[in-house]
Amino acid sequence: MPTLDEIRRALALREATIISDADKRRAAVAMVLRENRGVTEVLFIERATREGDPWSGHMAFPGGRVDPGDDTDRAAAERETREEVGLDLRGARAIGRLDDLEGHRSAGVSRMVVSAFVYEEGDVGPLVPNHEVRKAFWFPLRALHDEERQVEYPTRWAGRRFPGILVGEPDRHIVWGLTYRFLERFFEVTGRPLASRWGEFWRDGT
Numbered sequence: 001m002p003t004l005d006e007i008r009r010a011l012a013l014r015e016a017t018i019i020s021d022a023d024k025r026r027a028a029v030a031m032v033l034r035e036n037r038g039v040t041e042v043l044f045i046e047r048a049t050r051e052g053d054p055w056s057g058h059m060a061f062p063g064g065r066v067d068p069g070d071d072t073d074r075a076a077a078e079r080e081t082r083e084e085v086g087l088d089l090r091g092a093r094a095i096g097r098l099d100d101l102e103g104h105r106s107a108g109v110s111r112m113v114v115s116a117f118v119y120e121e122g123d124v125g126p127l128v129p130n131h132e133v134r135k136a137f138w139f140p141l142r143a144l145h146d147e148e149r150q151v152e153y154p155t156r157w158a159g160r161r162f163p164g165i166l167v168g169e170p171d172r173h174i175v176w177g178l179t180y181r182f183l184e185r186f187f188e189v190t191g192r193p194l195a196s197r198w199g200e201f202w203r204d205g206t
Helices: 004-012 073-085 177-189
Strands: 025-036 039-047 063-065 093-102 112-120 133-140 150-154 161-166
Touching: 004 025, 004 093, 004 112, 025 073, 025 177, 039 073, 063 073, 063 112, 073 112, 073 133, 093 177, 112 177, 161 177
Parallel strands: 025 112
Antiparallel strands: 025 039, 025 063, 039 133, 093 112, 150 161
């Protein structure tokens, strides 16, 4: 598994692909890393269950929609992280950006461009989830490659099942969808690709 030094260098050497379609809605997330007793960890949140929210209960990186008052997509990711878990990234080390991804239409939600910014956080205090977050926790980066954690996530859409990674309680804490795809991009860039089967899914582009 790459060290934080190796992650910094890998991200610095690669320019992210940016989707600059002004007609599409935008969102931004923060992939936050920290070193904890020699182990590199990544921050995940479990979204709160909310009626009418298509991402209700999903595992994710902290983040959300880009508001008109946000100067940049990165500013939106930092604002959302402060609001959702009480973590101020303005003093953290920004070490890179992953390729933008375009979400798929689902549950009546139109396509959205999502940007992901990678941070290295040093002195992290207690996380303070707000009403939008049911749980926030750090997870060892290396464990995302464990074979026994590679699972499938059943969705409400035509009985489809998607590749996922179990990071906590079974049937509850499964990383899938856009967050999974961002992890794919991250591990490709850092030279430790996931044994992914994402290409088998969404063939019809829906």
